[in-house]
Amino acid sequence: xLSIKNLHARVEDKDIxxxxxxxxxxxxxxxxxxxxxxxxxxxxSVIAGNENYEVTEGNIYxxxxxxxxxxxxxxxxxxxxxxxxxxxxIPGVSVTNFMKTxxxxxxxxxxxxxxxxxxxxxxxxxxxxxxxxxxxxxxxxLNEGFSGGEKKRNEIFQMAMLEPKLAILDETDSGLDIDxxxxxxxxVNKLRSEDNAVIVITHYQRLLxxxxxxxxxxxYNGKIVKSxxxxxxxxxxxxxxxxxxxxx
Amino acid sequence: MNKYTEDDLKxxxxxxxxxxxxxxxxxxxTFPNGLNEDIVRALSKKKxxxxxxxEWRLEAYRAxxxxxxPEWANVHYQKPDFQAISYYSAPKKIDxxxxxxxxxxxxxxxxxxxxxxxxxxxxxxxxxxxxxVDSVSVAxxxxxxxxxxxxxxxxxxxxxKEHPELVKKYLGSVVPQKDNFYAALNSxxxxxxxxxxxxxxxxxPMELSTYFRINQAGTGQFERTLVVADAGSYVSYLxxxxxxxxxxxxxxxxxxxxxxxxxxxxxxxxxxxxxxxxKEGKGGVYNFVTKRGLCEKNAKISWTQVETGSAVTWKYPxxxxxxxxxxxxxxxIAVTNNYQQADTGTxxxxxxxxxxxxxxxxxxxxxxxxxxxxGLVQIGSRAENARNFSQCDSLLMGNNxxxxxxxxxxxxNTTAKIEHEATTSKIGEDQVFYCNQRGIPTEKAIxxxxxxxxxxxxxxLPMEFAxxxxxxxxxxxxxxxx
Numbered sequence: 001x002l003s004i005k006n007l008h009a010r011v012e013d014k015d016i017x018x019x020x021x022x023x024x025x026x027x028x029x030x031x032x033x034x035x036x037x038x039x040x041x042x043x044x045s046v047i048a049g050n051e052n053y054e055v056t057e058g059n060i061y062x063x064x065x066x067x068x069x070x071x072x073x074x075x076x077x078x079x080x081x082x083x084x085x086x087x088x089x090i091p092g093v094s095v096t097n098f099m100k101t102x103x104x105x106x107x108x109x110x111x112x113x114x115x116x117x118x119x120x121x122x123x124x125x126x127x128x129x130x131x132x133x134x135x136x137x138x139x140x141x142l143n144e145g146f147s148g149g150e151k152k153r154n155e156i157f158q159m160a161m162l163e164p165k166l167a168i169l170d171e172t173d174s175g176l177d178i179d180x181x182x183x184x185x186x187x188v189n190k191l192r193s194e195d196n197a198v199i200v201i202t203h204y205q206r207l208l209x210x211x212x213x214x215x216x217x218x219x220y221n222g223k224i225v226k227s228x229x230x231x232x233x234x235x236x237x238x239x240x241x242x243x244x245x246x247x248x
Numbered sequence: 249m250n251k252y253t254e255d256d257l258k259x260x261x262x263x264x265x266x267x268x269x270x271x272x273x274x275x276x277x278t279f280p281n282g283l284n285e286d287i288v289r290a291l292s293k294k295k296x297x298x299x300x301x302x303e304w305r306l307e308a309y310r311a312x313x314x315x316x317x318p319e320w321a322n323v324h325y326q327k328p329d330f331q332a333i334s335y336y337s338a339p340k341k342i343d344x345x346x347x348x349x350x351x352x353x354x355x356x357x358x359x360x361x362x363x364x365x366x367x368x369x370x371x372x373x374x375x376x377x378x379x380x381v382d383s384v385s386v387a388x389x390x391x392x393x394x395x396x397x398x399x400x401x402x403x404x405x406x407x408x409k410e411h412p413e414l415v416k417k418y419l420g421s422v423v424p425q426k427d428n429f430y431a432a433l434n435s436x437x438x439x440x441x442x443x444x445x446x447x448x449x450x451x452x453p454m455e456l457s458t459y460f461r462i463n464q465a466g467t468g469q470f471e472r473t474l475v476v477a478d479a480g481s482y483v484s485y486l487x488x489x490x491x492x493x494x495x496x497x498x499x500x501x502x503x504x505x506x507x508x509x510x511x512x513x514x515x516x517x518x519x520x521x522x523x524x525x526x527k528e529g530k531g532g533v534y535n536f537v538t539k540r541g542l543c544e545k546n547a548k549i550s551w552t553q554v555e556t557g558s559a560v561t562w563k564y565p566x567x568x569x570x571x572x573x574x575x576x577x578x579x580x581i582a583v584t585n586n587y588q589q590a591d592t593g594t595x596x597x598x599x600x601x602x603x604x605x606x607x608x609x610x611x612x613x614x615x616x617x618x619x620x621x622x623g624l625v626q627i628g629s630r631a632e633n634a635r636n637f638s639q640c641d642s643l644l645m646g647n648n649x650x651x652x653x654x655x656x657x658x659x660x661n662t663t664a665k666i667e668h669e670a671t672t673s674k675i676g677e678d679q680v681f682y683c684n685q686r687g688i689p690t691e692k693a694i695x696x697x698x699x700x701x702x703x704x705x706x707x708x709l710p711m712e713f714a715x716x717x718x719x720x721x722x723x724x725x726x727x728x729x730x
Binding site for chain 1 (some may be wrong): 673676677678679681682683684685686687688689690692696697699700701702703704
């Protein structure tokens with residue numbers, strides 16, 4: 001699904017990623033953990049194609065295709081989805097309208113007709129039920145005045161609507177209380193399948209109690225310094241990141 | 249790899265010519281340049297006007313010669329030379345008795361380019377149109393249907409001859425000849441425009457529409473619109489404007505007067521897309537317009553405007569809330585790009601008791617443009633329980649444009665409630681990236697964000713206009729984020 005080879009990236013003059021290698025197969029969930037400033041969010045932004053970051057070396061492949069030079073919307077059309085740590089507000093644009101635009105742009109790029117309104121409505125109904133979202137919520141302006149939990153739930157709702165091949169959840173647990181965390185995690189679990197892959201970026205182990213990863217990677221100083229199974233997350237929780245820092 | 253950057257977008261925008269910038273070669277009957285009493289008389293004679301009208305114009309002209317151009321607006325431009333303008337230009341081939349079939353094919357072709365084929369309009373839109381090309385109204389449709397209800401909708405030049413009692417009574421009653429420099433000029437030399445009268449208790453069954461267009465080089469356009477809604481009647485009026493691209497600046501100084509009698513309602517919507525000048529700020533229309541409405545008891549006037557064109561805009565559609573319980577509304581979207589300048593807003597003059605006004609103004613600035621909101625809310629001493637709510641939002645795109653807000657509030661009554669809210673925001677890279685990540689390309693993302701920002705005003709436009717307005721917003725702002 002996703003293959004990252006020797007990825008180096010910087011923002012302004014600062015090197016942040018210094019040779020990332022990562023293989024994610026369809027059906028897998030990978031967790032990327034690491035202390036603040038280790039490059040976790042940079043990695044998600046670079047995979048999504050944020051042009052504020054400059055890729056200086058290495059490549060990103062999605063299903064064998066090198067997407068390193070693709071514009072962010074092209075990556076989205078190919079099935080990359082990023083759940084933002086800080087979703088932005090777009091006043092006056094309802095969640096429904098935003099989703100309709102996004103879905104139809106992707107369909108257009110993939111040579112499909114616009115989705116008929118009845119199909120769209122049906123999909124909205126199904127996905128909002130799946131994620132326990134009140135449909136009134138969908139006519140509100142995108143993220144405007146949303147609570148932290150609502151914003152994150154809205155991100156997962158968009159993920160459900162867009163049905164990506166690769167979903168990256170960037171600190172989806174930050175700012176969530178335990179109930180919201182459970183709802184969001186349940187949503188993600190319901191969307192998991194043999195055909196898609198999920199990368200969970202998180203600082204803490206607690207989200208991984210709900211979204212159980214197949215692999216855990218520790219990012220430090222722009223490199224993956226340790227990889228393992230889900231038990232690695234517990235080890236980290238117990239020993240703290242100083243353990244990693246002292247080893248590197 | 250298919251990387252369509254903002255720079256590419258910018259280049260595309262700059263090379264994109266003004267979509268309506270064509271010039272139609274119609275034989276014209278044009279007056280020599282300059283303005284004096286003889287020109288005013290000649291103009292009036294040309295139009296076969298009665299004596300009282302000629303005198304009315306001369307009175308305005310004399311007042312105008314004593315006035316100076318206003319300078320308080322937040323706009324900078326080379327002042328027009330009023331002696332270098334021709335004050336009358338009419339397409340030559342005109343015959344009052346002709347039907348649409350006889351219309352000059354070149355004129356018809358021009359309408360087509362404008363996307364307003366009359367036949368189509370007739371059949372599909374249920375819109376009665378009075379089309380003003382340069383100065384003379386060439387075709388008025390739907391007259392018959394309207395006549396059955398007693399509605400008068402015709403060129404003002406015709407109304408002066410056919411309905412002198414109405415014109416005499418109301419012309420200048422809301423915007424007096426001496427109101428301001430441009431209104432005085434217009435009163436002296438207005439060449440045509442529309443007149444509309446809705447009889448008592450009649451609900452006008454269709455949207456009435458005028459499409460203005462400046463064609464001839466070096467001509468000013470001075471239309472005069474007068475809408476009278478008699479007691480208990482209702483009318484929705486649409487006005488759309490375009491002009492061909494030219495290097496020199498063209499002057500457009502219109503006056504619109506609305507009169508809403510007791511319990512009447514007038515909705516007046518404008519989509520203005522005059523040529524804004526090229527990307528270096530050369531050419532473009534100077535749009536100096538006076539629009540004002542008078543509300544009698546329980547009457548309501550709503551102004552809705554989408555302003556995307558003109559090099560310089562100076563325009564304040566206003567309401568005089570004279571009657572008790574009358575309501576005034578102003579909904580505006582003003583977009584400026586490149587070197588455009590707009591100073592626009594409204595005046596709400598509360599005179600009657602329990603009068604209410606709402607002002608929603610959305611300014612969008614891009615490029616090197618300057619966008620100002622200027623509004624006055626005035627509460628008279630007898631206006632018990634008057635209420636106003638104003639909201640002025642500005643959206644900035646890029647770092648080289650400006651947004652300014654000049655709200656004035658004058659209250660002489662302690663029972664008044666006045667609220668004013670203002671916000672300024674910027675289209676952020678993060679917003680655009682967020683949309684991109686969801687598969688929405690930058691250009692579409694900006695359109696989405698701008699439409700969201702303008703939604704409250706777009707919602708006020710009649711359906712067919714709203715679609716056009718949305719498209720205009722997109723065209724005006726393409727590639728302007730940076």
